[in-house]
Amino acid sequence: MAKSYSDPNFLPFTRPSIDEETIAGVAEVLRSGWITSGPQVREFEAQLSAWCGGRPVRVFNSGTAALEIGLRLAALSPGDDVITTPLSWVATSNVILEVGAKPVFVDVDPVTRNIDLDRIEAAVTPATRAILPVFLAGLPVDLDRLYAIAAKYELRVIEDAAQAFGSTWRGTRIGARGDLIAFSFQANKNITSAEGGAIVLPGQAEVALCEKLRLQGVTRSGEDGMDVDVVGGKFNLTDVAARIGIGQLRRLAEFTARRRELARHYFRCFDKSLGCELPLDDFEHSNWHMFQVVLPDYMKRAEFMGRMRAAGIGIGVHYPAIHLFTLYRGLGFREGQFPHAERIGRAIATLPLFAAMSEADVERVCTEASRILREAKP
Numbered sequence: 001m002a003k004s005y006s007d008p009n010f011l012p013f014t015r016p017s018i019d020e021e022t023i024a025g026v027a028e029v030l031r032s033g034w035i036t037s038g039p040q041v042r043e044f045e046a047q048l049s050a051w052c053g054g055r056p057v058r059v060f061n062s063g064t065a066a067l068e069i070g071l072r073l074a075a076l077s078p079g080d081d082v083i084t085t086p087l088s089w090v091a092t093s094n095v096i097l098e099v100g101a102k103p104v105f106v107d108v109d110p111v112t113r114n115i116d117l118d119r120i121e122a123a124v125t126p127a128t129r130a131i132l133p134v135f136l137a138g139l140p141v142d143l144d145r146l147y148a149i150a151a152k153y154e155l156r157v158i159e160d161a162a163q164a165f166g167s168t169w170r171g172t173r174i175g176a177r178g179d180l181i182a183f184s185f186q187a188n189k190n191i192t193s194a195e196g197g198a199i200v201l202p203g204q205a206e207v208a209l210c211e212k213l214r215l216q217g218v219t220r221s222g223e224d225g226m227d228v229d230v231v232g233g234k235f236n237l238t239d240v241a242a243r244i245g246i247g248q249l250r251r252l253a254e255f256t257a258r259r260r261e262l263a264r265h266y267f268r269c270f271d272k273s274l275g276c277e278l279p280l281d282d283f284e285h286s287n288w289h290m291f292q293v294v295l296p297d298y299m300k301r302a303e304f305m306g307r308m309r310a311a312g313i314g315i316g317v318h319y320p321a322i323h324l325f326t327l328y329r330g331l332g333f334r335e336g337q338f339p340h341a342e343r344i345g346r347a348i349a350t351l352p353l354f355a356a357m358s359e360a361d362v363e364r365v366c367t368e369a370s371r372i373l374r375e376a377k378p
């Protein structure tokens with residue numbers, strides 16, 4: 001793996017773009033004498049809040065922490081059910097288990113690959129407390145419909161927008177409306193702080209508890225006062241990471257525009273006669289976090305990945321269906337329950353897409369993919 005990433009001809013499925021200004025800024029933080037949560041964290045939060053229409057934002061050392069604290073702020077606890085998608089990074093449902101609640105999976109729409117809103121109401125029971133939708137590859141669900149369902153059944157919404165920073169819904173930025181919205185700044189996301197995450201809160205009332213849950217339940221007062229009245233974790237972001245995030249946020253519009261151009265180029269160049277399912281061509285809402293194809297039955301994904309790797313191209317898997325992992329089978333989930341998520345989870349392949357890529361890189365991926373598919377086609 002390390003060898004491929006150091007080979008200049010290897011095209012990974014993603015790579016962050018960290019500029020010299022950011023690197024110099026990080027060096028300054030390292031020399032400043034204050035490297036953990038401090039002024040850079042406060043500045044990053046202020047900039048994220050401005051981005052999200054002035055709503056309160058708090059940052060964490062991961063998107064997973066942001067999601068887990070979102071669930072705790074929504075007062076999720078044992079006995080509660082949370083409706084979510086089986087086609088996501090496993091963090092999405094692990095945090096539901098982490099707070100002692102139960103994930104209730106609803107199959108995806110095979111076109112958007114997001115939770116199928118048409119199936120949510122049938123899954124609501126008296127134990128349902130919240131919906132946790134995921135915006136896979138940066139494509140949001142229909143937020144108007146989602147929040148109408150939530151209002152009808154009095155459910156909280158925690159948006160797993162880990163992949164959707166920079167996406168919009170009908171002209172409004174993800175994060176600027178809604179209940180609780182969680183972002184991730186992990187290295188592969190559209191903007192990164194190496195590791196990190198953020199939550200957008202519904203209002204100022206949630207800020208104090210959010211900050212306590214982030215750091216050991218501690219509140220401070222006066223010169224030396226300290227109290228603890230709730231169990232909190234160790235989820236604070238460092239100033240080193242926050243400074244990377246600040247440098248990245250400055251580039252967001254440029255990164256998103258570039259990803260859109262490259263995604264359009266994929267649609268132009270990818271051979272549509274070989275039976276792959278392409279992503280929904282949404283150029284209004286998506287930030288194009290990923291360009292994913294579902295491979296045809298005749299092409300085994302592992303073989304496709306191996307052959308692409310041999311051609312110097314990295315392919316990602318995002319994601320196998322969560323309910324088929326051993327942990328989830330142990331909770332009673334079974335093959336056959338969510339056929340769309342299972343089929344997509346077995347055959348989905350993430351093609352390289354990142355801001356520093358060139359049009360020629362897209363063409364190279366399309367040429368190699370179509371050669372490999374054509375050779376395998378019966």
Ligand SMILES: *Cc1c(COP(=O)(O)O)cnc(C)c1O
Binds near residue numbers: 062092134
């Ligand atoms: C990345 C990601 C997360 C978790 O974020 P981390 O920062 O890696 O903890 C959660 N959900 C989805 C859909 C993600 O892509």
